């Protein structure tokens with residue numbers, strides 16, 4: 213798929229204020245600092261479309277980016293940022309779950325996971341929540357430039373094994389690096405195929 217246009221549309225603190233049209237959307241979720249905003253920039257080929265930072269907690273709102281005037285990429289705040297106050301953390305959590313539970317236009321989410329780590333309870337819990345809530349998602353492993361291929365395989369397998377303890381099958385997954393431009397085509401192909409499927413059902 214070719215990205216012809218990518219435009220920032222709006223930021224919202226409340227899911228009820230998000231765009232009311234029926235444009236399909238794909239949302240990026242995961243721990244703070246995992247690389248959600250960077251991945252949106254990589255996918256759209258724009259350096260600064262979504263704001264990124266070395267410090268966790270940069271994205272604090274629901275951000276809609278309109279792609280090719282046809283579909284949205286949605287950048288969300290991260291979960292599991294330990295340094296925010298308890299009340300702020302609770303707010304983020306209900307804010308995120310509110311988005312997933314209310315947003316009818318959401319076609320699929322991408323749960324981002326830092327490839328460098330062994331399976332983390334918070335990510336497993338979040339995927340469990342998505343599964344139980346019936347929200348379709350794929351996994352995107354990020355920061356693949358930081359590991360050698362064998363370590364990538366080992367960590368992907370560790371996640372797969374962990375998920376298969378409670379799931380019958382594992383979600384679709386992608387291995388990416390925003391700094392080395394790895395995995396862009398695979399993610400875009402997935403979105404293109406899903407968009408075509410939606411079109412044919414309309």
Ligand SMILES: Nc1nc2c(ncn2[C@@H]2O[C@H](COP(=O)(O)OP(=O)(O)OP(=O)(O)O)[C@@H](O)[C@H]2O)c(=O)[nH]1
Pocket residue numbers: 242243244245246247248249250251263264265266267268269270271272288289290291354355356357358388389390391392
């Ligand atoms: N090496 C490497 N660093 C990355 C990659 N993707 C993101 N980063 C770095 O990770 C840090 C966090 O990136 P962001 O894209 O802001 O992360 P985020 O998930 O949007 O974070 P929040 O908005 O705080 O939830 C930045 O310093 C990025 O440069 C990657 O693929 N490789």
Ligand SMILES: [Mg+2]
Pocket residue numbers: 248249250263264270271287288
């Ligand atoms: Mg961000």
